[in-house]
Amino acid sequence: MAEWIALDRLALAEAPARAVRPGLAHAAWRQRVADWHAAFAAASGEDWALYLADEAEFSAALFGAWHAGKRVFLPGDDLPGTLDRLAAHVHGFAGDLPATVKPLRATPGAGDAQALRALDEEAARLVMFTSGSTGEPAAIAKCLRQLAREVEALQAAFGELAQGARVHGTVSHQHIYGLLFRVLWPLAAGRETMPRAFFHEDMVAAMAGHDALLVATPAHLKRIPEQLDWAALQGRLRAVFSSGGPLPADSAHDVRQRLGVAPTEVFGSSETGGIAWRRWEAEAPHWHPLPNVQWRIDGEGHLEVHSPHLAQPHWWRSEDRAEALPDGGFRLLGRADRIVKIEERRVSLDALQQQLVQHPGVAEARVLVLAGARSVLGAVIVPNDAGWAALRGPGRREFSRQLSAHLADSFDAVTRPRRWRFVEALPLNAQGKVTEPALAKLFRPAYPQPQWQARGSEAAELDILLDPSLAAFDGHFPQAAILPGVAQLDWAIHFGREAFAIEAPFQRMDVLKFQRVLRPGDQVRMSLQWNATQQVLAFRLVSDHGPHASGKVVFGHA
Incomplete structure (x- = not known):
């Protein structure tokens, strides 16, 4: 068992028996810390953004910056928009970043590892970003004291379980969960960390042949392929950790069955750090606090x-509702801030979700408030096999009616969802979280509202205003939105079926032409001609700017 080294002295200690990862000895890592220290010490300004994909190099740069007295900002990704927002708050960028931001890079062998001094736990600081449920990035400031105490708590709670194991993971170290479990805790405990894996096949191959622990999110654990040879791990998977969102019970049971180990779920947030844990050895395990974490429930049922x-030695009041249990643990009852008013009636969105997933056709559900002239509830449903069968059979409207009827015993018509979306998977961000903006996008209109100018058995014309909120503009392109050609073709087929009651299936496209781009705000006229004998729909899009697109769609026999 490797000797524990406190984080403030990690870059000072000589530990010849330790390795940061296979092939990288602790001594070599210390030299990289010194190299990065020299680079940061020569750079002006206190605040620096750091992004590095390689965990070992990232950790060396992080400690090098701390030893140079820098405050480190960790962007969640390296997208241009993220870096543009961050540029106003930092003096420079370091690591794997676009050349346009002039990133700082360390020169190998530039520093002297023997010259480093122990870190001040209050002075070594970090700023991270979390999206939470709203999707808007929020800056969270941390000091080394907070991180060090949490790493010590993880070792006290799980150190025996993880002893001698290599650390594998699917989560990014640019976020708090990955930083703690895949960088700081392994460094202090002397465990080797393997490169991040994205695909289940890669995880199986990487974990074979040695004791391992897996650091994952519900997004990965919910989709473990049954056909992979998990038995090849030969029982050497010591632990599976999950955090970043709730792990569904059926997913936890699948992990236990397929991987041969009960997953350990960790509850907390970027603001609070880890709060509690539970292991899915039972049907619905209770939460138990991490070492040195105290909790209580206030008079309104909030967890404190x-x-x-x-950051401060005060009681922190969460928006999570909880109840105390006789065994000293607690049960979470949902978010207090998920209780909303719809037409002056209070309703719990969590309670709606919990009842929806009890329907035999539902695997997952999310409910949200859709703002507008009149607020209504929307539900995003991930059907299971029975649910998809219902959608293919009776259809979307009937399945929606069944789900609403399923809620009727507990919720009146006003407080039940009015709008429904059925998806194969919930939209996730980089932290594996489902955000309300991503859910709300699913309810944006796919088709514009047409103004029909003429409708006959063989010809029709309609005017279309290209509202910027149309889903077809999403991401195409961020710098200057245009209407994709595939959307124009889809609209022609959609309105053609509406105008002429076309029942035959799509077969092919002929003489398709795109002449001018269409942008948000454009007013365009769509002309449609239907040849029922040949089963051909001709379309043309024209605006004041001239012709935009034209073509023919050939349909097959019904």
Whole structure:
């Protein structure tokens, strides 16, 4: 068992028996810390953004910056928009970043590892970003004291379980969960960390042949392929950790069955750090606090936390509702801020979701408020096999009616969802979280509202205003939105079926031409001609700017 080294002295200690990862000895890592220290010490300004894909190089740069007295900002990704927002708050960028931001890079052998001094736990600081449920990035400031106490708590709670295992993971170290579990805790405990894996096939191959622990999110654990040879791990998978969102019970049971180990779920947030844990050895395990974390429930049912992982030594009031249990643990009852008013009636969105997933055709559900002239509830449903069969059979409208009827015993018509979306998977961000903006996008209109100018048995004309909120403009292109050609073709087929009651299936396209781009705000006229004998729909899009697109769609026999 490797000797524990505190984070403030990690770059000072000589530990010849330790390795940061296979092929990278602790001594070589210390030299990289010194190299990065020299680079940061020569750079002006206190605040620096750091993004590095390689975990070992990232950790060396992080400690090098801290030893140079820098405050480190960790962007969640390296997208241009993220870096543009961050540029106003930092003096420079370091690591794997686009050349346009002039990233700082360390020169190998530039520093002297023997010259480093122990870190001040209050002075070594970090700023991370979390999207939470709203999707808007929020800056969370941390100091080394908070991170060090949490790493010590993880070792006290799970150190025996993880002893001697290599650390594998699917989560990014640019976020708090990955930073703690895949960088700081392994460094202090002397465990080797393997490169991040994205695909289940890669995970199986990487974990074979040695004791391993897996750091994952519900997004990965919910989709473990049954056909992979998990038995090849030969029982050497010591632990599976999950955090970043709730792990569904059926997914936890699948992990236990297929991987041969009960997953350990960790509850917390970027603001609070880790709060509690539970292991899915039972049907619905209770939450138990991490070492040195105190909790209580206030008079309104909110969970309150007192912890060395917090920035201040005060009780922190969460928006999570909880109830205390006789065994000293607690049960979470949903978010207090998920209780909303719809036409002056209070309703719990969590309670709606919980009842929806009890329907035999539903695997997952999310409910949200859709703003407008009149607020209504929308539900995003991930059907199971029975649900997809219902959608293919009776259809979307009937399945929606069944789901609404399923809620009727507990919720009146006003407080039940009015709009429904059925998807193969919930939309996830980089942290594996489902955000309300991503859910709300699913309810944006796919088709514009037409103004029909003429409708006959063989010809029709309609005017279309290209509203910027149309889903077809999403991501195409971020710099200057245009209407994709595939959307124009889809609209022609959609309105052609509406105008002429075309029942035959799509067969092919002929003489398709795109002449001018269409942008948000354009007013365009669509002309449609239907040849029922040949089963051909001709379309043309024209605006004041001239012709935009034309073509023919050939349909097959019904």
